[in-house]
Amino acid sequence: MAMTMTRTRYLSGAESKLQEIRWGFQHLSFLVLIYGGRFGIHLGSAVPCFACPFVPGCGGYCYLMGLQGYIGFGMRTLSTPALWAAFGWMVVFVILVAVFGKAWCGWACPFGLIQDWLSAIRKKLGVRERIVSPAAQKHLTRLRYALLLYLVFTPPLVTAGVLPEDFYLAFCNICPGKALLPLFVGETKYLGLNPDNAVTLGLSFTLLFITGGTLVGMFFKERFFCLLCPFLTLIHLLKPLTALGLVKTPNACTGCGSCAHACPMDIEALEEDRADVQHDTCIQCCQCMKACPSHDALNLDFFGVRIVSSSKGGA
Amino acid sequence: MITTQDRRFRLLQRAAQKCAAESGNLLDTLRGREDYQPEFEYFLDLIKEPTAAATERRSGRTAIRLLCIQAPLELIHAAGFQPFRVFSGSHAASALATQGIPALVCPLLRAVLGEMALDKANLSGHPWILPTTCDWVVKLPEMSALTGLPSLPEFHWMELPRLKNDGNSRKRWMDEIWRLKDFLEKTSRHAVTRTALLASIEAYGRAADAFQKLKTSRASGRLSPVWFLLVGNAFFLDAVENWTEQVNRLEKALFAPRVGQNRHARIFLAGSPLVFPNFKLPFLFEEAGLWVVADDLCSSERLFPGKTFIADTSVFGMLSTLAGRYHQGCLCPIFADNDRRINNILGRRPEADFRGVVFEVLKGCHPYDLESFTLEKGLKAQDLKFIRLETDYSPEDTRNLLTRLEAYRATLEEA
Numbered sequence: 001m002a003m004t005m006t007r008t009r010y011l012s013g014a015e016s017k018l019q020e021i022r023w024g025f026q027h028l029s030f031l032v033l034i035y036g037g038r039f040g041i042h043l044g045s046a047v048p049c050f051a052c053p054f055v056p057g058c059g060g061y062c063y064l065m066g067l068q069g070y071i072g073f074g075m076r077t078l079s080t081p082a083l084w085a086a087f088g089w090m091v092v093f094v095i096l097v098a099v100f101g102k103a104w105c106g107w108a109c110p111f112g113l114i115q116d117w118l119s120a121i122r123k124k125l126g127v128r129e130r131i132v133s134p135a136a137q138k139h140l141t142r143l144r145y146a147l148l149l150y151l152v153f154t155p156p157l158v159t160a161g162v163l164p165e166d167f168y169l170a171f172c173n174i175c176p177g178k179a180l181l182p183l184f185v186g187e188t189k190y191l192g193l194n195p196d197n198a199v200t201l202g203l204s205f206t207l208l209f210i211t212g213g214t215l216v217g218m219f220f221k222e223r224f225f226c227l228l229c230p231f232l233t234l235i236h237l238l239k240p241l242t243a244l245g246l247v248k249t250p251n252a253c254t255g256c257g258s259c260a261h262a263c264p265m266d267i268e269a270l271e272e273d274r275a276d277v278q279h280d281t282c283i284q285c286c287q288c289m290k291a292c293p294s295h296d297a298l299n300l301d302f303f304g305v306r307i308v309s310s311s312k313g314g315a
Numbered sequence: 316m317i318t319t320q321d322r323r324f325r326l327l328q329r330a331a332q333k334c335a336a337e338s339g340n341l342l343d344t345l346r347g348r349e350d351y352q353p354e355f356e357y358f359l360d361l362i363k364e365p366t367a368a369a370t371e372r373r374s375g376r377t378a379i380r381l382l383c384i385q386a387p388l389e390l391i392h393a394a395g396f397q398p399f400r401v402f403s404g405s406h407a408a409s410a411l412a413t414q415g416i417p418a419l420v421c422p423l424l425r426a427v428l429g430e431m432a433l434d435k436a437n438l439s440g441h442p443w444i445l446p447t448t449c450d451w452v453v454k455l456p457e458m459s460a461l462t463g464l465p466s467l468p469e470f471h472w473m474e475l476p477r478l479k480n481d482g483n484s485r486k487r488w489m490d491e492i493w494r495l496k497d498f499l500e501k502t503s504r505h506a507v508t509r510t511a512l513l514a515s516i517e518a519y520g521r522a523a524d525a526f527q528k529l530k531t532s533r534a535s536g537r538l539s540p541v542w543f544l545l546v547g548n549a550f551f552l553d554a555v556e557n558w559t560e561q562v563n564r565l566e567k568a569l570f571a572p573r574v575g576q577n578r579h580a581r582i583f584l585a586g587s588p589l590v591f592p593n594f595k596l597p598f599l600f601e602e603a604g605l606w607v608v609a610d611d612l613c614s615s616e617r618l619f620p621g622k623t624f625i626a627d628t629s630v631f632g633m634l635s636t637l638a639g640r641y642h643q644g645c646l647c648p649i650f651a652d653n654d655r656r657i658n659n660i661l662g663r664r665p666e667a668d669f670r671g672v673v674f675e676v677l678k679g680c681h682p683y684d685l686e687s688f689t690l691e692k693g694l695k696a697q698d699l700k701f702i703r704l705e706t707d708y709s710p711e712d713t714r715n716l717l718t719r720l721e722a723y724r725a726t727l728e729e730a
């Protein structure tokens with residue numbers, strides 16, 4: 001019998017560089033989304049991650065801002081071009097999510113990168129990471145849905161006159177991205193209190209409070225803010241349409257648990273005996289694949305084609 | 316007048332001579348092989364003197380004696396010790412421990428008792444780490460007292476939960492890992508630091524990488540399974556850094572596969588640990604024309620279940636990752652929920668391309684014995700040819716085993 005090895009799809013060396021490639025891509029995306037506008041790059045108003053429009057000269061707008069604006073202003077004007085614009089950006093958003101799924105969170109989000117920088121500092125200092133238990137994760141999931149509902153239902157209430165005008169872009173007003181991302185272009189004004197009226201004062205105070213809490217949380221827990229982020233929920237709701245998926249081969253798994261230990265989102269369900277392990281909080285960072293010592297146990301599929309798989313040498 | 320003491324002294328002396336002859340013969344055989352290369356000499360030297368004292372001399376560290384592979388080696392290393400696994404495949408040593416204990420004791424544990432009596436590996440009077448794995452391991456201190464050992468070592472027990480997929484068990488095991496850390500710190504009189512632990516994890520990661528290359532060489536026919544087993548057996552006998560360097564050196568120097576090897580049938584080897592000088596089965600596999608391309612022995616491939624990936628570099632984070640690796644990731648049959656062990660074999664199939672599985676059980680090794688039946692069912696269902704061999708350290712069943720293996724090889728060729 002011939003002693004030839006069966007051909008495998010593992011590109012050894014190349015695949016073990018996956019995390020370095022991701023790290024590089026995150027930085028590139030950060031540069032484009034924060035400074036792109038200064039060089040004539042603008043990716044539009046449906047970017048499925050924190051491309052914050054409050055950053056002067058940014059390279060694209062976060063769809064959460066667009067969504068709030070279209071729901072609010074769109075309902076107010078009801079003009080055909082505004083409605084077409086809202087619909088158009090929604091289609092673009094759905095297409096972007098359908099193609100790249102949660103990779104927007106793990107590979108492109110500038111706010112995700114800030115969280116990863118803080119984690120890198122924590123790791124350097126050897127400070128222990130706090131684990132979010134499955135019970136706490138359930139509460140946080142409820143909170144994420146509540147934030148999404150707040151984001152979607154506040155604009156019509158403003159349009160209907162139930163809430164004051166200052167509640168427009170309700171989520172943006174309390175989003176820590178608005179406070180922190182403009183700092184990278186030297187804009188500090190969102191870090192102060194806005195004393196115009198009681199509502200602006202309350203919202204700006206809430207923003208500062210959330211930003212402070214988020215910074216502490218992000219230091220002690222990897223991707224802490226992602227656990228609260230409405231994008232995670234919104235993109236997850238489109239999961240049936242997405243082409244990029246984390247797929248497990250249950251009978252290649254030895255149950256060692258390395259994947260769950262490595263996962264920044266503490267997804268224990270990864271160890272389970274099922275093919276669909278794409279959890280609602282997964283950010284497709286592929287850390288689990290790097291940690292998994294079993295060939296083919298964890299895989300990333302794109303339009304049904306396997307693009308990366310776990311291996312003994314690390315993905 | 317000859318006293319009992321004199322008689323015992325002579326008995327031990329004879330046993331020591333037999334042990335030396337046993338390993339000396341094997342070393343000569345290995346050196347005389349056609350595929351011998353000078354790069355094997357380092358490993359042969361280690362095996363020639365497999366004692367804790369020699370290991371301490373070579374590694375420059377105090378040896379901590381271990382049974383089984385569930386105590387995290389990285390933690391022991393980070394505490395400044397050299398992990399030294401106590402195991403033996405010596406027929407002469409196992410024949411020494413017969414009185415006062417049951418007839419059907421696992422040969423490996425019987426040989427360990429014999430080695431303790433000979434104190435060849437300088438085993439008594441030093442702390443041991445014993446995870447509560449199989450019944451024989453748990454009863455080892457009791458058996459060693461029954462066989463009349465003059466001085467028993469200090470045993471640090473690690474209570475190993477027999478359930479892996481249970482949150483409570485995992486918490487209990489994590490407590491055991493902290494207890495081990497305390498024990499090591501007390502013994503060494505200095506703290507296990509974060510940087511030391513990280514450095515140890517990296518050192519063992521490099522060892523895993525080197526071993527991985529060797530696995531590929533074995534599967535591709537560049538390295539014979541006999542030598543592969545020898546390299547794995549030598550792992551605990553020197554500092555991990557030295558061993559890794561030598562494995563890398565060997566891997567680079569390996570010759571291309573010999574033409575004759577193409578005629579071998581590729582098999583996966585599962586079952587009880589194979590330990591030097593009990594190389595009876597590896598030689599028989601060769602004789603029968605079988606090539607072990609992959610295995611799941613705790614004396615071989617399972618020493619390195621893969622590289623440990625650390626996401627949280629705090630001491631807590633590293634210890635919890637190691638705890639998971641050495642408990643949840645352990646495929647030893649003593650666990651109640653070990654149903655995924657079969658996945659490890661099936662998962663290796665596409666890459667290692669084997670047609671059959673040979674399962675060897677050491678007589679008296681109950682957990683492997685029992686699990687062989689479960690695996691047989693599952694593997695046959697996946698169209699893999701399965702053979703179960705029950706043996707011990709004696710050479711008496713050699714002919715019978717060879718006949719069975721040759722017949723098995725014929726079935727592989729028909730498949």
Ligand code: SF4
Pocket residue numbers: 246262263264265266267270281282283284285286287288289
């Ligand atoms: S499941 Fe894997 S890909 Fe998803 S967040 Fe966790 S580590 Fe990243």
Ligand code: SF4
Pocket residue numbers: 252253254255256257258259260270271291292293294297298310
């Ligand atoms: S790391 Fe891989 S083998 Fe281990 S439990 Fe996760 S998927 Fe299974």
